Amino acid sequence: MRLRTASGTCPRLWRALPCPPAELRLDLVLPSGQAFRWRESSPGAWTGVLAGRVWTLRQERDRLWYTVYGEEEEDGRPTGAAKPHSAETDQILRDYFQLDVGLQALYRTWGAADPLFREVADDFPGVRVLRQDPVECLLSFICTSNNHISRITAMIERLCQAFGRRLCCLDGQPFHAFPSLSALTGADAEAQLRALGFGYRAKFVSGSARAVAEGIGAEGLCRLRAAPYAEARRVLCALPGVGTKVADCVCLMALDKAEAVPVDTHVWRIARQRYGAALGGKSLTPRAHQEIGDFFRGLWGSHAGWAQAVLFCADLRKGQEPAGSRDQNWEGCGQDSCRDGPR
Structure with missing residues (x-):
């Protein structure tokens, strides 16, 4: 596997980690609004910045392949080759994708507790939560x-x-x-x-x-x-x-809080319309945030935030909401309950 760029940088070194699609799907995780530094640089290849380095990732069968590019020289010329890969670069990726968390086992647990989760799980495997700086x-x-x-x-x-x-x-x-x-x-x-x-x-x-x-x-x-x-x-x-x-x-x-469930109007609507949860009254107050988070933690357990990420991905890909709704995940805080908006 080789990739040549117009700038002359030619990463000759690729390294692979064992990682089946059921444990990680780059095409579902990287564009889902968790992180904003990745782009699909060619079909199936994702290039971005992680830990102060530039990476290209791709998946083939049960392998996650990656290469890391060398930095420019002081005169601005590319070094011309990928940086040597090692156990250190393996660990950076394992940490970023939290590959020590067994996702298939979590899917089984969530599906056993939640029939609505079971409806989407088979179509959206490998949706993980990133561990970012x-x-x-x-x-x-x-x-x-x-x-x-x-x-x-x-x-x-x-x-x-x-x-x-x-x-x-x-x-x-x-x-x-x-x-x-x-x-x-x-x-x-x-x-x-x-x-x-x-x-x-x-x-x-x-x-x-x-x-x-x-x-x-x-x-x-x-x-x-x-x-x-x-x-x-x-x-x-x-x-x-x-x-x-x-x-x-x-x-x-x-910050490793797998139980955290970010709540906005989109999540509130899911809780009320799909789960029939009478939560939060008529506005998204701090009390509503807590009640909705507690509801999903009670349903999905200690990794409730991860389960929610799967449902978000399903909404995005299946188009169950109006156009742009996944983006509304970052729009829907009421001013009475959050300090994120203009003043």
């Missing part, structure tokens, strides 16, 4: 309020190009690392973000970057992985632009 996940999801996936992806790309370190260029497209906290805490960071089209979110991105940098730091954010779910959510909700839904997204997708 907490800083990147936090600042990315602040950008999701009142937004849709394609626009969020473009915003994150502009953010990385403006503030992140350049890694390499493939097929004429430059790739950049996600910005460090320090890069986003300068006096003119908010103005720069507004110029990049972030609107009111510019204040929240720069404000949260500054609050984390001056408070618990990136290391402290990572340490929330070991904290109880309620404590992690409380710390996150104290940050500028972070409400209950965004906090739950970060808890689920970066």
Whole structure:
């Protein structure tokens, strides 16, 4: 397996991990709105940035193949070859996709508890929750309020190009690392973000970057992985632009809180219309968030957030909701219950 790019970078080294489609489907997970740094660079191949490196991933039968590109030289020329792969790069992918979690067993457990889950499970195998860098996940999801996936992806790309370190260029497209906290805490960071089209979110991105940098730091954010779910959510909700839904997204997708169920109007509608749950009254209040999360945790168990990710994927692919509804997963917070919107 070889891939040559127009820039001259030719990754000669590919490495494979054992990973059947029932445990991971790249085509379902990577474009589902969990992360915003991946694109389908050719049929079946996904290229993106992970852990400060540029990767291409693809699946063949029961193997997950990957290559990692070398960084540019100081004069801007590509190194011309992939970086050597090793047990370290294997572990980065295993950690990112949480491959130590047996997904097929979870599907069986959820299906036994929930007939509605059984209806979609066979058509949507391998939907996993990613384990992302907490800083990147936090600042990315602040950008999701009142937004849709394609626009969020473009915003994150502009953010990385403006503030992140350049890694390499493939097929004429430059790739950049996600910005460090320090890069986003300068006096003119908010103005720069507004110029990049972030609107009111510019204040929240720069404000949260500054609050984390001056408070618990990136290391402290990572340490929330070991904290109880309620404590992690409380710390996150104290940050500028972070409400209950965004906090739950970060808890689920970066802080190892598999029980976190991000709730917006879309999830609320699923709970009420498909499950007949009389939850939340007439508006999506903090109490409603808690009740709906508790309902799904009671139904699906300790990995309730993972089960919800499968249903989201099913909605997206089957078109069960109006056009663009999956994007509305990031639009539907009522102002009475979340601090993610404009003020």
